[in-house]
Amino acid sequence: MRRGRSYHYQIIDELHKNGELTLRIAYNLFTQKPKDELADLSRWTGRVKPGQGDDYYRHNGAGENLVFSAADFEDFLEPRPELPVSMEQDLKPVVTLLALNRWPFRLHATYDESITRALNIYEEVNREVPLKGLHWFIDHAETISKRNMERVKALGGGIAVQHRMAFQGEYFRDRYGEAALKRTPPIAEMLGMGLPVGGGTDATRVASYNPFISLYWLVTGKTVGGLSMYPERNRLDRMDALRLWTVGSSWFSSEDGKKGAIVPGQLADLAVLSSDYFSIPEKEIKGLESVLTVVGGKAVYAAEEFAELSPPVPPVLPDWSPVAAYGGYAKPALAPASARSSVALAHNHKHVSADCGVAGGFGCLCWAF
Numbered sequence: 001m002r003r004g005r006s007y008h009y010q011i012i013d014e015l016h017k018n019g020e021l022t023l024r025i026a027y028n029l030f031t032q033k034p035k036d037e038l039a040d041l042s043r044w045t046g047r048v049k050p051g052q053g054d055d056y057y058r059h060n061g062a063g064e065n066l067v068f069s070a071a072d073f074e075d076f077l078e079p080r081p082e083l084p085v086s087m088e089q090d091l092k093p094v095v096t097l098l099a100l101n102r103w104p105f106r107l108h109a110t111y112d113e114s115i116t117r118a119l120n121i122y123e124e125v126n127r128e129v130p131l132k133g134l135h136w137f138i139d140h141a142e143t144i145s146k147r148n149m150e151r152v153k154a155l156g157g158g159i160a161v162q163h164r165m166a167f168q169g170e171y172f173r174d175r176y177g178e179a180a181l182k183r184t185p186p187i188a189e190m191l192g193m194g195l196p197v198g199g200g201t202d203a204t205r206v207a208s209y210n211p212f213i214s215l216y217w218l219v220t221g222k223t224v225g226g227l228s229m230y231p232e233r234n235r236l237d238r239m240d241a242l243r244l245w246t247v248g249s250s251w252f253s254s255e256d257g258k259k260g261a262i263v264p265g266q267l268a269d270l271a272v273l274s275s276d277y278f279s280i281p282e283k284e285i286k287g288l289e290s291v292l293t294v295v296g297g298k299a300v301y302a303a304e305e306f307a308e309l310s311p312p313v314p315p316v317l318p319d320w321s322p323v324a325a326y327g328g329y330a331k332p333a334l335a336p337a338s339a340r341s342s343v344a345l346a347h348n349h350k351h352v353s354a355d356c357g358v359a360g361g362f363g364c365l366c367w368a369f
């Protein structure tokens, strides 16, 4: 198993060395063994520095698992898990180590109760080793309170949101009710407070990796099953939703100002979409796809009228993958070329460190963000 998994990372290394990556990866190191987290991170902080690598493949700190005792599983069919009493004593030395080494860190936290306990520790550490300027952040934060958003802001942190509610909104409503559902997570409030907010997906185990389903969720506030979850005040207009996915997310890999906008001086990454994101009916946003993806000024994917720019497509691995038969995630009817729009690329792709999928019951071990 271990050999099989590390092989996957060798492939990424190899693609990077050969200049064949078709997306940029900022990876975080994810602790693997309960109670050995501090030992793992002590070793890793001696081996690699944040930002080490290049614009295609770079190290971005620790998380989203910092210690196993701080992880709250996001299955809304089940009651909220109470984190073990050992959580604080596990988390404090790890966060202290990261702060001393100036390693950015991210923490998986679904519920406000878990966030409260993590922030108690962050504030304690911050009094001894300032976190200022570290670009640390909370992942998910579906039920975060205003008070805890203020605490995140005071410590200079950010919040990375993903469209997990698009898939679990009905379960959440059944367990916690309509009122609680309305602010899961309270993205507009976060933005109103001036918090850094990044948009992503929590693929591949918790949600779809398709960015357009996440944009659809941000704009409509609906689940993929059609349940309308959020009032107008907690939905985003299309520009703000796109900003979360581009310039917003660039802060989370400390690459703000470097990517996320189509302007001189930033990385030359963009996608031409199958229809005009800004003018199509809302329900069609989730059916968008790229017809031309340019990374570093090079076409890495091209279809339809751009097909001649397409690099040769490698064989599908594993060969039983549905992609081999169906040609991709889904095939919506493409809009005419005149209706297309371009967007910059800047969402970060999370990357786990080694043993993907070993912790039973913890859903989001492997994902893109």
Ligand SMILES: [Zn+2]
Pocket (backbone or CB within 6 Å): 064, 108, 109, 139, 140, 364, 365
């Ligand atoms: Zn997570």
